[in-house]
Amino acid sequence: MSFYNIHSSRRGGLDGLLKSATDGDISRALERETPGEEDFLAFLSAGAAGRLEELAVKANERGLRNFGRVIQLYAPLYLGNFCENECVYCGFRRSSRIARKKLDLEEVENEAKALSRSGIRDVLMLTGESRTLTPPAYLAACAELLKRYFASVSVEVYPLGREEYAELVSAGADGLAIYQETYDEELYAELHPSGPKRDYRGRLDAPERGCLAGMRRVNVGALLGLSDFRREIFFTGLHAAYLRDSFPGVEISVSLPRLRPQQGGFSPLSEVSDRDFVQAMLALRLFLPRAGISVSTRESGGFRKDLIGLGVTRMSAGSRTGVGGYSSPERTEGQFSVSDKSGLEAVKSLIRARGYQPVMKDWQ
Amino acid sequence: MTDQFKIAGRNVKSRFLLGTGKFPSNAVMRSAIVASRAQIVTAALRRVDLDSEEENLLAHIPEGTIMMTNTSGARDAGEAVRIARLSRALGAGDWIKIEVIADNKHLLPDNAETIKAAAILAAEGFIVMPYFNPDLADARRLRDAGAASLMPLGAPIGTNKGLCTKELIKILVAEMDLPVIVDAGLGRPSHAAEAMELGAAAVLVNTAVASARDPVRMAGAFALAVEAGRSAWLAGPGSVSETARASSPLTGFLG
Numbered sequence: 247m248s249f250y251n252i253h254s255s256r257r258g259g260l261d262g263l264l265k266s267a268t269d270g271d272i273s274r275a276l277e278r279e280t281p282g283e284e285d286f287l288a289f290l291s292a293g294a295a296g297r298l299e300e301l302a303v304k305a306n307e308r309g310l311r312n313f314g315r316v317i318q319l320y321a322p323l324y325l326g327n328f329c330e331n332e333c334v335y336c337g338f339r340r341s342s343r344i345a346r347k348k349l350d351l352e353e354v355e356n357e358a359k360a361l362s363r364s365g366i367r368d369v370l371m372l373t374g375e376s377r378t379l380t381p382p383a384y385l386a387a388c389a390e391l392l393k394r395y396f397a398s399v400s401v402e403v404y405p406l407g408r409e410e411y412a413e414l415v416s417a418g419a420d421g422l423a424i425y426q427e428t429y430d431e432e433l434y435a436e437l438h439p440s441g442p443k444r445d446y447r448g449r450l451d452a453p454e455r456g457c458l459a460g461m462r463r464v465n466v467g468a469l470l471g472l473s474d475f476r477r478e479i480f481f482t483g484l485h486a487a488y489l490r491d492s493f494p495g496v497e498i499s500v501s502l503p504r505l506r507p508q509q510g511g512f513s514p515l516s517e518v519s520d521r522d523f524v525q526a527m528l529a530l531r532l533f534l535p536r537a538g539i540s541v542s543t544r545e546s547g548g549f550r551k552d553l554i555g556l557g558v559t560r561m562s563a564g565s566r567t568g569v570g571g572y573s574s575p576e577r578t579e580g581q582f583s584v585s586d587k588s589g590l591e592a593v594k595s596l597i598r599a600r601g602y603q604p605v606m607k608d609w610q
Numbered sequence: 611m612t613d614q615f616k617i618a619g620r621n622v623k624s625r626f627l628l629g630t631g632k633f634p635s636n637a638v639m640r641s642a643i644v645a646s647r648a649q650i651v652t653a654a655l656r657r658v659d660l661d662s663e664e665e666n667l668l669a670h671i672p673e674g675t676i677m678m679t680n681t682s683g684a685r686d687a688g689e690a691v692r693i694a695r696l697s698r699a700l701g702a703g704d705w706i707k708i709e710v711i712a713d714n715k716h717l718l719p720d721n722a723e724t725i726k727a728a729a730i731l732a733a734e735g736f737i738v739m740p741y742f743n744p745d746l747a748d749a750r751r752l753r754d755a756g757a758a759s760l761m762p763l764g765a766p767i768g769t770n771k772g773l774c775t776k777e778l779i780k781i782l783v784a785e786m787d788l789p790v791i792v793d794a795g796l797g798r799p800s801h802a803a804e805a806m807e808l809g810a811a812a813v814l815v816n817t818a819v820a821s822a823r824d825p826v827r828m829a830g831a832f833a834l835a836v837e838a839g840r841s842a843w844l845a846g847p848g849s850v851s852e853t854a855r856a857s858s859p860l861t862g863f864l865g
Binding site (some may be wrong): 313375462491495602605609 | 631633635656657659693713717820821
């Protein structure tokens, strides 16, 4: 069982389908109670870009029924930035001349104390890909430690084996986030010229291994800006639907990370406008009505505020993307530059201003 | 005629139970509880944060309300039992709504695991309120496990579709001595009234109130509908006929 087979069978002719959706196709898709793959394509089509308000009304109604007026907040915690990969778009890539750091357990605890004092109860721990310097046993020790300070601990680390994920679950991790970056296999090879991340298939199957290992929540996504967003979102949605149908007990969610211009000296290969971003979110909400949708502080505060009601269910807040950033700010450079620099309280106010409730805790 | 509503031997003042999820703020939730006149409200332990006064939704529940913690997020009996015990340890009382869902696509409950959890928790002295797919055999198993009520779904959670399981609920009302509380799927006050007219002991609503444009007003509307439906049940509605009935019977001459 692998999403790779589905992915391979859907690649051909996709651009044509995305362009050829008619007004009638879009109207029919909007009327469908449980939209299928063809409807998802219609929502993502160029034609639907002119009908975003109609999509938004429907997406808002779907979101209200399934999630209510609630936005869950979380924060990232960077454990280390050592990396063996050469992802051309990433500030942590091996050849990047940045200060490298790995937190020891005492420092992780200091970070946990500082972050939990701010009110965050849902933490996402991250590292670069270095099995030697930040091995699975270290990750498990960190998860165990963080679980003492947070209600929910998720991991966004390099792909692990099923047993290794199971060890993280035993240590207290309940969520896994792993992004394919791009679902375009050829482009993936170009963007990841060296390091273990070259293994496209190994990464693609990682969420499935996480589900098998007992993760409660698994989050997938593509890094928007590397390739045509319509194709990337289509495969993100299919990937999530495949996992949802294969593992009904796991909460499957999606993220919409978008590359910022000139981040790490890298310009997006494919422009994704705010309008495109909104279409992507609406299409995902309509195709996957029960899936969580996350938006990070890569997006600006104003834009994030406008997204409330269009499908987003989780947001990061008060994020520091440098290693050790909470207990000693500006310790290292961040993986990406944060657009929304608002503190946690400011993000909460912004959510309340939209008539939604910020929620800090959603698992115990 | 008095119309006492009892669960586990305790008198409960209102036949309308309210869920606390999905509200735009804790303040609106509180006002909606007041407007609903509900005496029993349910909250997911996963959302309860005792470490934060501001976030702690329990602090926003009006006094005199019976808090029924639910096990939302539990995927099997073991997790439901763990959550229930944790809830009791945190001082949230003995009322527990068992909600075991292992299907995140349709959010349908797992009856087999629910029955297992019900037996364990009832033996530990909890007042067990199981949410389940309306099935008569499973209703009997839940009763034998020690459930204090039966909480069949009207339609899948959050769909607002109304009483899609009507025929099955009628059977539960007819066959079971436990209070039947229709939970999930009721989208409008008229759906709640319909459930009460069928003889349901009570209804539990969350999404339809919390996601309304004016949740407080909608809470009040549901309260009225529940009362109206209950009165109709007590009044014994006339039967519905597909054909007109002559006011002078055709066989009247027989005397």
